[in-house]
Each structure stands twice: as C-alpha cells, then as structure tokens.
Amino acid sequence: MDDSTLIILYETRVLLREALKATLTANGNPVIVCHTMEQLAEELCSQKTLCRTLLVGAGGLGSDLTAMLRIMHYTETMVEKTVVYLPVPDALLTRLFLGARATHCLAEKELGDKLLPLLREQNAKLKRDERLSLSELDVLIDYSCGLQTREIADRGTRSYKTVFTIKRNARLHLGIESKSGWLGLLSKMSQLSSVYD
Amino acid sequence: MFTFHLRTVICGETYLSGIRQSLDNLARNNPHWQYTLQPQSVFSDEEVHLHIVDCTGCSSPGELPADTANLLNSRKTLVLLRAMQRDMTTLLLNDYACSILCVDERHCTIRSLVETVMKNRRFLSPLMKREKPPEKDAEVIILTRTEHSILEYLRQGLSGVEISKLLFRSEKTVSTHKRNIMQKLGVSDDFALSKKIKLTSVLYE
Numbered sequence: 001m002d003d004s005t006l007i008i009l010y011e012t013r014v015l016l017r018e019a020l021k022a023t024l025t026a027n028g029n030p031v032i033v034c035h036t037m038e039q040l041a042e043e044l045c046s047q048k049t050l051c052r053t054l055l056v057g058a059g060g061l062g063s064d065l066t067a068m069l070r071i072m073h074y075t076e077t078m079v080e081k082t083v084v085y086l087p088v089p090d091a092l093l094t095r096l097f098l099g100a101r102a103t104h105c106l107a108e109k110e111l112g113d114k115l116l117p118l119l120r121e122q123n124a125k126l127k128r129d130e131r132l133s134l135s136e137l138d139v140l141i142d143y144s145c146g147l148q149t150r151e152i153a154d155r156g157t158r159s160y161k162t163v164f165t166i167k168r169n170a171r172l173h174l175g176i177e178s179k180s181g182w183l184g185l186l187s188k189m190s191q192l193s194s195v196y197d
Numbered sequence: 198m199f200t201f202h203l204r205t206v207i208c209g210e211t212y213l214s215g216i217r218q219s220l221d222n223l224a225r226n227n228p229h230w231q232y233t234l235q236p237q238s239v240f241s242d243e244e245v246h247l248h249i250v251d252c253t254g255c256s257s258p259g260e261l262p263a264d265t266a267n268l269l270n271s272r273k274t275l276v277l278l279r280a281m282q283r284d285m286t287t288l289l290l291n292d293y294a295c296s297i298l299c300v301d302e303r304h305c306t307i308r309s310l311v312e313t314v315m316k317n318r319r320f321l322s323p324l325m326k327r328e329k330p331p332e333k334d335a336e337v338i339i340l341t342r343t344e345h346s347i348l349e350y351l352r353q354g355l356s357g358v359e360i361s362k363l364l365f366r367s368e369k370t371v372s373t374h375k376r377n378i379m380q381k382l383g384v385s386d387d388f389a390l391s392k393k394i395k396l397t398s399v400l401y402e
Binding site: 012013014015016017018019020021022023059060087108109111112143146148178179180183184186187190191195196 | 209210211212213214215216217218219222254279280281300301302303304305306324354355356386387388389391392
C-alpha cells in the first residue's frame with residue numbers, strides 16, 4: 001500500500017485529532033476528519049475506491065460506542081483496513097473490536113511507533129472463529145445496555161434459549177471463558193460509553 | 198510581539214503533537230502572539246509561562262520524580278490526565294494547585310488555557326470541572342462483616358464457587374449473602390451489581 005491511501009479519521013477529541021491529522025498529512029496521506037456518526041456514514045458510503053483506511057479513536061466514542069461497533073461491522077467490505085486505538089492496552093476490548101471486524105487494534109501510546117508501519121503492511125485476515133456475527137453483536141450490545149435475556153428475546157423474534165445460545169457463541173468467539181470475564185467486558189463497554197456523561 | 202514560553206517536563210509524543218498543532222493554530226489566528234515549546238532540559242533565561250506534565254500513565258503523584266512532583270503545587274503547571282483517571286483527578290483537585298487538561302476533551306481550546314494561565318488562575322478543562330469527589334456522590338450502605346468480605350471478592354471478579362472455597366462456606370451460603378448484598382444495593386442482576394460496587398462506599402454494621 002502506498003502513502004496516498006485515504007484515511008478516514010473518526011476522532012472527537014481535540015488533541016488527538018490534531019496530532020493524528022498532522023502526522024498523517026506529513027506522511028503524505030490524504031485525511032478526511034469526521035466529527036459525527038452521520039458524517040462518517042456519508043464518507044464511507046460516498047467513496048467508491050477501496051484504498052481507504054478507517055481510523056477510530058475508541059476513547060472518544062462515548063455514547064456512540066455501540067453505533068460505531070455496528071458501523072464497523074456493516075462497512076467491513078467498504079474499507080481496506082479498520083484501525084482502532086484504545087486509551088490503554090486492554091485484551092478484552094481488543095477482542096471486542098476485532099470481533100466487530102476491525103483489522104487492527106492499538107493503544108494510544110503505541111500510535112507514534114506503530115501507526116505508520118501498520119498502514120503500510122498487508123492485511124492479516126482475522127480468523128473466522130474470532131469474528132462476531134451480526135446477531136452476536138446485536139445481543140452483546142443489548143446486554144451492555146443493561147437489558148435482561150427475557151427483554152432481549154422480546155425485542156426481536158428470538159426465543160429465550162436462542163438468545164442464550166447467541167450469547168454463548170459470542171463468548172466463544174471473544175475467547176471469554178468465565179462469567180466474570182463477560183461482566184468485565186460489559187463493564188468496560190459501559191465505562192467507555194459513559195466518559196462524557 | 199508577545200512570546201508564550203512552554204516547557205515539557207514529561208509529555209507523550211502524540212499529546213505533544215496535538216498541543217503543538219493547537220498552539221500553531223492559535224499563533225496563526227493571532228499575528229501578535231507566538232510561542233516556544235521546548236523540553237525542560239533546554240536551558241533558557243526566559244520566564245517559563247507553563248510547564249506540561251503528562252500523567253496519563255500515572256495512578257498517583259508519588260510515581261513522578263520528586264522535582265516534577267514539586268511542580269504540581271503551581272498553577273503554571275499543566276497536568277494531562279485521561280477522563281478515566283478519577284482517583285488521580287480527585288487527588289490533584291483537592292491536594293494540589295496545578296492546572297489540569299483532560300486529553301479526552303472534545304471542546305476545549307488552547308486559547309482559554311493560555312488566557313487563564315496569563316491571569317495567574319488555575320485552569321481546569323470542562324471534563325475536570327464536572328468531576329466531583331467520590332465521597333459526595335457515594336451512597337453509604339451498611340453491610341455485615343461477612344457481606345463486606347464477599348463484596349470485596351466480587352469486586353475482584355471471583356465467582357460464587359471460588360468465594361465459597363476461600364471462606365470455607367457452602368455455595369448456597371455465599372449465594373444468600375450475595376442476594377442480601379444485591380438487595381441492600383438495590384440491584385437485580387450481576388451487571389448492575391458490578392457497576393454499582395465501583396461507586397458505592399460501604400460500612401460495617
């Protein structure tokens with residue numbers, strides 16, 4: 001990949017947005033900065049070329065976390081790479097974003113060293129058993145919003161047992177073996193979502 | 198022409214780049230204003246208007262070198278923190294005089310920072326101004342000694358089976374204590390319990 005890859009940057013935080021815009025522009029990459037979900041959706045759907053990378057700052061998502069997870073899942077084939085950077089290194093959140101079809105996950109402190117080399121390398125395909133299906137992502141998001149299994153089943157056209165099965169499959173794909181791991185993931189999603197509350 | 202002198206004591210590369218870009222934008226829009234941004238180690242006779250200390254990787258001021266920690270008592274020291282560093286934020290707000298910029302701000306401007314510092318006032322970015330000490334928000338719930346020890350294990354992420362082995366109680370007994378804890382905290386599922394126990398302070402009976 002050459003350095004004229006278009007970067008679609010979704011970063012709501014001022015400092016990081018300015019820093020990354022400057023770094024990528026100095027590297028010769030054209031950058032489109034999106035401040036809102038609507039703007040991001042418009043950019044992803046309007047461009048026809050595949051030579052694009054979506055760069056997302058997870059720490060600035062706030063209440064848009066679940067919307068971003070869905071957008072990443074839906075637009076997997078519209079971009080060549082999706083790179084997410086987390087406020088701090090976190091194995092559970094890394095698996096979550098990779099499961100939602102991000103291709104790479106970094107920590108913010110690694111951006112200086114790893115971002116530019118990462119943009120140049122070839123894509124590594126995520127193993128099929130680490131990716132979440134749309135149903136699994138929907139159920140995970142519903143649990144993270146505090147819904148109970150019965151309520152999740154009632155919202156869709158699924159039975160109570162089907163929701164349990166989908167949850168079990170999501171846990172398998174995310175490599176979560178224990179209940180505390182599952183609750184830990186939901187807590188971290190809740191923390192990320194409530195930064196600006 | 199006025200020159201604003203900044204010195205970085207500790208600063209991550211990414212945040213430093215963001216601050217520099219914001220200062221460049223400010224200088225571009227104000228032709229009679231310029232700045233210098235250099236590491237602390239660079240010797241200079243000029244008065245330093247602002248020191249920048251990046252504490253996004255620290256959990257307490259004790260982790261900083263002594264001479265850096267001393268700077269935290271000055272309003273002309275700008276500490277960078279993340280929004281999630283609640284304990285560190287409370288400590289700096291209550292026990293130190295330094296200015297604080299949250300790196301997760303969406304709407305903070307460097308202009309307001311510079312103006313506040315030049316007036317010799319403490320600068321707090323909007324997310325930091327909203328931060329309250331945990332004691333004011335926390336509800337006080339009274340638990341028994343056993344309930345308290347089980348709550349601490351739950352906070353660490355242990356399951357009921359693991360707790361029962363540690364405390365030499367049956368699983369049903371631990372389950373009953375956990376149900377009582379959830380009743381007292383006013384929650385009905387494990388996810389709500391995990392969110393609640395981070396916010397609540399408890400006392401023994």
